[in-house]
Amino acid sequence: MSEEKAKILKIDDVFQLKLRIPDYQRPYKWTVKNVQQLLEDLSEHFSQNQKSYRIGTLITHKNDECSDIVDGQQRITTLFLLLKYLDCNFGKEVDLIYKHSISSNNIIKNYNFINEFISDSSLNKYDFYKYILDKCEMVCIELIDLDEAFQFFDSQNSRGKALQAYDLLKAFHLRSISNDNKEQLEYVEKWENSIISTRFNKNGDLYFIINLILFRLRRWLHYQNGFHFTTDDLDVFKGVDDSMNYPYLTSIKATQYLYKMANLNPFIYNREFIENPFFISQTIINGSLFFSYVEHYIKLYDCLFNPNNGRLKRTKVLDTNVLDFIYYNNYERTGDTYVRNLFQAIVIYYYDKFGDNHLDTAVIKILKWSYRIRMEKFSVRVETIENEVQSKNSILHYIDQIIHSKDILKYSISLNIKEVNRKNIHVLNSLFNFNFEELKDEK
Numbered sequence: 264m265s266e267e268k269a270k271i272l273k274i275d276d277v278f279q280l281k282l283r284i285p286d287y288q289r290p291y292k293w294t295v296k297n298v299q300q301l302l303e304d305l306s307e308h309f310s311q312n313q314k315s316y317r318i319g320t321l322i323t324h325k326n327d328e329c330s331d332i333v334d335g336q337q338r339i340t341t342l343f344l345l346l347k348y349l350d351c352n353f354g355k356e357v358d359l360i361y362k363h364s365i366s367s368n369n370i371i372k373n374y375n376f377i378n379e380f381i382s383d384s385s386l387n388k389y390d391f392y393k394y395i396l397d398k399c400e401m402v403c404i405e406l407i408d409l410d411e412a413f414q415f416f417d418s419q420n421s422r423g424k425a426l427q428a429y430d431l432l433k434a435f436h437l438r439s440i441s442n443d444n445k446e447q448l449e450y451v452e453k454w455e456n457s458i459i460s461t462r463f464n465k466n467g468d469l470y471f472i473i474n475l476i477l478f479r480l481r482r483w484l485h486y487q488n489g490f491h492f493t494t495d496d497l498d499v500f501k502g503v504d505d506s507m508n509y510p511y512l513t514s515i516k517a518t519q520y521l522y523k524m525a526n527l528n529p530f531i532y533n534r535e536f537i538e539n540p541f542f543i544s545q546t547i548i549n550g551s552l553f554f555s556y557v558e559h560y561i562k563l564y565d566c567l568f569n570p571n572n573g574r575l576k577r578t579k580v581l582d583t584n585v586l587d588f589i590y591y592n593n594y595e596r597t598g599d600t601y602v603r604n605l606f607q608a609i610v611i612y613y614y615d616k617f618g619d620n621h622l623d624t625a626v627i628k629i630l631k632w633s634y635r636i637r638m639e640k641f642s643v644r645v646e647t648i649e650n651e652v653q654s655k656n657s658i659l660h661y662i663d664q665i666i667h668s669k670d671i672l673k674y675s676i677s678l679n680i681k682e683v684n685r686k687n688i689h690v691l692n693s694l695f696n697f698n699f700e701e702l703k704d705e706k
Contacts, residue, residue, distance in 0.1 A: 269404045274342060275396040277321060277403065278357055282339065285324075285331040290363035293337045295376045296495075301341055302380050309386070309394045317438075318342070320402045333406065340366075342395070344374050348381065349392035428494045429473045432553070435501060439550035450554040457561055468561050473500075476608050477560060480543050484663055486653050490645045502547030515545060519552065543615050560611070567614060568607060575610075578623045581693055585626055591691075598643030605648055606633035609659050613671075620668035631676050631694065632658040638691055639679055 272280075301318075308316040321335035332339060339359075346353045361367060381388065433454055440446060457469035474492040481499050482489025492499075503512065518540035525531075541559045567574045568586065575585040589603050609629045614622060636643060636651055652659055661674050 269402065271317070271400050272403050273397060274318070274346075274399045274401065277339070277401055278343070278346075278354060280323065280330045280403075281328060282323070282357065282359060283326070283329040283331050284336060284359055284361065285326070285333075288332065288336055290365035291337060291340045291361060291369050292365065293341055293369060293373060295372060297337070298341055298373045298376055299380065301338070302345070302377065305345075305395065305399070306384065306386060306391070308399075309391055314398065316399050318399050318401050320404065322404045322406065324406045330405065335401070338401075340370070341373065344370065345377055346392065346395060348374065348377050349388050349395075353392075427470065427474075428492050428497060429469060431494060431497055432473075432500050435497070436550055436553040439504060439553075446551065450551065453558060454554065457558075468564070469557070472557060472561050472564060475604050476564065476611055477543060477557070479604075480608055480612055480659075483652050483659060484544050488649050488653075490649060500547055500553065502549050502553070504549050505552070512546065512548075515548065519548075541615075543612055560615075563615065564607075564611060567610060574614075574619075574622075575626060578626045580627060580630065585630065588630075588694075598640070598647075599637060601643050601645070601648050602633050602637045605636075605652060606630060609633065609652075609662070612659065613662050616662065617668040621671055625662075625668070625671045628671055628674055628676065629658055632674075634691055634694065635676060635678050 305316070319335065319338050321339060322333040323330035324333050343354055343357065343359065361370065433451070437450070454469065478492040478496065478499055479489040503509065522540050541556050547553055547556065565573070570586055573586055578585040580588050589606065593599060594603065606629055610626055613625045613629065636647065640647055651657060658674060662671070665671065
């Protein structure tokens with residue numbers, strides 16, 4: 264590993280580095296949505312008159328007298344466009360050359376959007392310009408060795424492990440935490456530990472809970488597709504700052520305050536107030552509460568589905584328990600995995616709302632509703648799950664609407680099988696007391 268130089272520079276100093284875009288760089292692809300997010304972040308911190316605001320990281324390779332941009336091109340380009348709009352004399356010494364037509368088209372679109380955004384705002388152009396140059400900063404890392412620069416570039420863009428959307432969420436919510444390095448390190452450590460793969464969650468608990476449970480439920484409850492969580496969907500987990508005084512946030516803040524007080528004085532408050540007061544579909548409070556929110560559901564999932572001692576070990580189905588039942592032979596097939604994840608998500612939503620009340624009955628209802636899809640369909644695809652769960656008659660929306668756990672008893676499930684499904688699983692036939700031989704005889 265060659266020597267690396269890392270330092271924090273003001274934006275004014277960043278653009279004194281004789282930056283250059285090397286040939287191996289990809290086009291400038293930031294969309295209006297990306298630019299809008301950056302502008303909103305900058306204008307918010309400017310309005311709050313914060314002493315400093317760290318925008319991100321710039322990684323360069325020292326090449327003669329120039330600094331080739333290895334990572335950070337999108338943000339640097341957008342900052343240049345913004346500063347150029349705020350002061351037409353800015354950057355006369357900056358020589359950023361974009362060879363891709365894609366870059367040129369996006370530069371024009373984004374510059375026009377910057378014009379509209381600033382024109383529609385009450386920002387003082389000069390003060391905003393000076394704030395960005397003097398108060399905003401980036402972590403700048405300079406790589407000396409050319410081979411290392413190429414290795415880093417390749418690892419970020421092709422061969423290396425791709426960044427997950429939740430990695431960007433971590434960065435976003437860490438920025439919302441006050442400058443308490445100890446607190447930030449604690450959240451980062453827990454976050455990274457949750458990425459480690461396990462027997463039943465090969466991508467780690469964090470991927471499973473955010474991508475397959477929380478994201479899907481938060482989307483499905485609004486009748487929206489939620490199967491794939493990408494960087495375009497980060498807004499699902501971006502909320503409001505704790506400083507906002509919106510009336511609808513009062514109850515969330517109050518319960519959080521009560522939770523803190525109950526844990527400080529556990530002998531004074533009822534036990535129910537000692538548990539973390541989260542609800543899956545709630546508005547996200549940016550910062551530390553987001554990390555607590557995710558950690559809460561990682562623990563809740565383990566409480567229910569831990570293969571050794573999860574709560575569903577006590578829920579009987581046929582001659583076994585639910586946790587053993589869902590891992591039948593061939594449970595890893597794609598369609599079976601889709602159905603199992605659907606079942607797990609809805610069980611978590613029910614437990615999050617009603618706890619142990621009528622839980623065993625609810626679990627069996629959800630099990631039958633979910634696995635009847637496997638029984639009825641020759642092939643279970645992404646769109647199959649999306650259509651079923653977004654139906655107004657789905658058990659998820661039924662659970663969302665009821666106010667008493669006993670109402671789950673009223674939900675009825677019918678099985679509609681018209682043809683023999685060769686992929687049908689014997690244990691599922693038993694679950695529904697269904698005889699495929701009779702169906703074959705009818706044919």
